[in-house]
Amino acid sequence: MHAINRNDAEHYRWGDGCDGWHLLAGDDLSVIEERMPPGTAEQPHRHARSRQFFYVLEGEAVLELEGHSHHLARGEGLxxxxxxxxxxxxxxxxxxxxxVVSTPPSHGDRIPSPIARGAA
Incomplete structure (x- = not known):
């Protein structure tokens, strides 16, 4: 067992110039660090089984849940x-x-799902 960082982790690219690093890819738990340039967004979706926790390390992001926008600053999660x-x-x-911490891992459990805007 050894410490892991982005230099040692499996890297992947997604979306429009976004990066991800698999810090932990277990059968029951996934921990990924992601970087999103300004003006980028992932596709709206849901997971049938996976529970996730998003935690901002640097900058700020908007995490929309069922039409409600949550503005997250450094050190905040949802x-x-x-x-x-x-x-x-x-x-x-x-x-x-x-x-992005997921249990169980979210790969293979992604369902495209438009988000109704303005929902409470």
């Missing part, structure tokens, strides 16, 4: 229960970096 439609966005002018 839980996304299974079945809840969500979308992470970077509406700022700086990069946003955050952790």
């Amino acid at each position: 839980h996304v229960p299974p079945g809840v439609a969500h979308q992470m966005r970077n509406e700022s002018t700086c990069d946003a970096s955050f952790l």
